[in-house]
Amino acid sequence: MADIVVRIYSKSGRSRITLPVSSTLSSLKEQISTHLLVPSEKIILTYESGKRVQGTGSSKLKDLQIVNGTILNLQSEAQIPIMESGPPSGPMPLPELAPQLSTEEHEKETKEQHIRKCTHGPGTRCINCFAQEKPSEDKKKTEDNTWLCRHGPEAKCVNCLKDNFVAGIKHDSYDHFMAARMAKCQHQGDSKCANCLPPAEANYKIKECTKHAPWPASICNSCMPTTAVLARQPYRHVDYVELMNVRDVTELVRYWQQNHSMEQRGGFMYGYYAHDPNYPDGVRAVLEAIYEPMQYGDTNGFQFLDDPMSIYADMIAENLNLEKIGWIFTSINHDAFLSSYEIRQAARYQQEFFAVHPSGYKVSKFVTVVLKPTDDGNAMPEAYMVSDQAQALERDKVFGEPESRRRLVKRKPNDKELLPTIMCENKPAEEFQPEWFIVSLGCGMPKKSLLFLEHSDFPVWNRAKVPTKLDIKQYLQKYRNEPTYKKFSNFHLLIAIAHIVDIDSACEIALCVQHQKEVPRNIIDILNS
Known part of the structure; x- marks a missing residue:
């Protein structure tokens, strides 16, 4: 075997490093530094058992029991949280004597950085660009901020790699969004301010109150539901969906087109999350396999049926070290990016599959991929999530059943309920457009497939022909x-x-x-x- 693949697990996700079988520990660390932008001299590697990898830079990997398929955990001596999750997304806190940008200059620079015009990564073949958008005006050249760098000579950060990041992003990655806010902090490291704290978790239910009898007997400002002010979310928890398993997507489209796209179909996507170097502090969801549960479909949509055996897919994925990263479905409707029904279902899935961010904020990375027909007879995938606000409104049962797929509505409460006021463009609203809650993601296929699961050519379960x-x-x-x-x-x-x-x-x-x-x-x- 000429090459071996070493799997690296870090806080930012999973990576695969390919290098010659005769490589040394030093060359492995150099590859890791290049892929994950961590200084090689700060890299600490441990085996799955937790034991640290010992050896000098000239030690052969095979002598260290690092062979094809070995899993290593990456740690770093650098105590910089941003460096652990990818390239820093903003100026790092500097010593008191170091020059700093004024608040006005920083806000202007941050605003210009966030006005980008493309949603796909340069290392992939994008199929989800919004070609109808007019190109933005030429941007002003930004000044050289390499003097703000705080890393070693072998690492890179947002100050020296600005031009390599994807332009035209409508939503910042969550870590980059938080780093830009924290860069405005003026206090000491042991203090906290509004910029340091994550977004407040929305709660649209009546709060408990001991000052008076519960609703509907009485209500006060302390316990009444928080007003929901509709606003587009400036950040996202996943930046890019990589359809690594192109064959599974192609087979789903082919099966859908056998009935002239008149019977919609869906499935759950299994894969993993990894750092995306094309976005500041970016997160990439990588598709490895699709499982299609029992379902019923017609022209307008589909519905998953009760499938007690679908737990098999979860168990197998867990033993493959994969997880459920999203859902994928077909649609012939072009009148909306996501319909009101699809937004509510995506919100339910995101609420079901969430994790606690190191900042303490509950985040979901469960993505939605829609396959829509094109004029040339193919299908174009589009990737989305719904905002945290939509997730909270669905969780607290504020949304009602809409009559139109193009509108979301507020539920009619009964006599013992009190729902929050929903403000849309400074006016109370009972119905509103789904676009308020849509978070667009990049989506595409890799130039070179690096599938963990090497084969997909076996009959799919829950289709017309049952495998034997x-x-x-x-x-x-x-x-x-x-x-x-x-x-x-x-x-x-x-x-x-x-x-x-x-x-x-x-x-x-x-x-x-x-x-x-x-x-x-x-x-x-x-x-x-």
């Missing part, structure tokens, strides 16, 4: 010359094994695929019997 054990045997015969962990590197195959054989065998095979170990012979004999 004969299909499994024929598939294994097709790839008989490959190592077992590689031939079983197929999500749809593992789903079929879970249903036809048993879930325990499927999960054991998935673990072998993840760690690139040979599948036990007794399981293969069962499949071939």
